[in-house]
Amino acid sequence: MVRQVRRLIALAAGMLLAAVLTGPAHAGGPARTAGPARVAVPAAPKPQPAGVDITGDRLAEPLRLRAATHPAAVVAVIDQVSWLGRTGSPSGPAARNLGPKYTVVVFAGEIATQTYDLYPLAKGGPRVYRPAKQPGPSPKAKAGWFLGRLNMSEALRTAGVPLEQQLDTVGGGVGGGERVLPDESxxxxxxxxxxxxxxxxxxxxxxxxxxxxxxxxxxxxxxxxxxxx
Missing domain, CATH: 1.20.5 (Single alpha-helices involved in coiled-coils or other helix-helix interfaces)
Known part of the structure; x- marks a missing residue:
């Protein structure tokens, strides 16, 4: 009985020793130390092409301008509002002195991001009104009135808005927009x-x-x- 127990113990010890000796070979050799894991950096999102929609006086349907087809017109219209500061005047000219109104909606791709009301023929010079309610990721802004660029009328006319050509307005700059010289002169x-x-x-x-x-x-x-x- 004692001999049988000894044989079983010796057999178990031999099998255990054989498993230890042959384990690394079956596992493909000694284990290798894994190198540091690489962190994948997401690529920066590609900027979406710009565009504008214009609605307003004597426009039967909105003007839909995109950078792919009307790059110069899109840049000229966006330039009318891209420089505005965070704070404008709380009140603007009287309604009777504003003239025709044109609403410009700025797009990034197909997503509307900003909206403005432009008054190119306002008495005393072009005006821009920024509503407090805005589209896009920042739906709220500080409402305010701003003096517009002197070339606002020409920029909108070139984009397709039915406005008369203003030959004697000074291009660029802020403020103004009426005829610089009276007709009599x-x-x-x-x-x-x-x-x-x-x-x-x-x-x-x-x-x-x-x-x-x-x-x-x-x-x-x-x-x-x-x-x-």
């Missing part, structure tokens, strides 16, 4: 007549002043002569 004949009349009045005024000065000097000289006698 564009008549050269009228300007020449007015200039000659003004010159004549100036000459007569100078002659009158010289006569007064001469008479005054003569009177003073006569008075001094009488006193010195």
């Amino acid at each position: 564009l008549n050269p004949g009228q300007d020449l007549d007015e200039a000659l009349s003004e010159l004549q009045r100036l000459l007569l005024l100078n002659v009158g002043v010289m006569l007064v000065i001469t008479l005054g000097l003569a009177g003073i000289a006569l008075l001094i002569r009488r006193r010195t006698r």
Whole structure:
């Protein structure tokens, strides 16, 4: 009985020793130390192409302009609102002085991100109104009025808005937008007549002043002569 127990113990020990010795070979050799794991960095999202939608006075349907088809017009319209600060004036001109209104919605791809109301023919110069309610990821903004660029009317007209061409507005800049020169000043004949009349009045005024000065000097000289006698 004792011998059988010893044989079983010896057999179990031999099998255990064989498993230990042959284990690494079946596992493909000694284990290798794994290197540091690489962290995958997500690629930056590709910027979406810009675009604008314009609605307003005398536009039967919205103007849908995208950078792929109308790059210059999109840039010109976005330039009218891209410079606005965070705070504008709380009140704008009276409604009767604003003129036609055009709403511009700025897009990134097919997602609307910003909206503005443009008044290119406002009395005293173009105006921009930024509503507090905005589309896109930031639905709220600080409402305010801003002076618009002087070339707002031409930028919108070039984009397709039915506005009359303004040849004598100063391009770029902020503020203004009305005609820089009145219509009357564009008549050269009228300007020449007015200039000659003004010159004549100036000459007569100078002659009158010289006569007064001469008479005054003569009177003073006569008075001094009488006193010195």
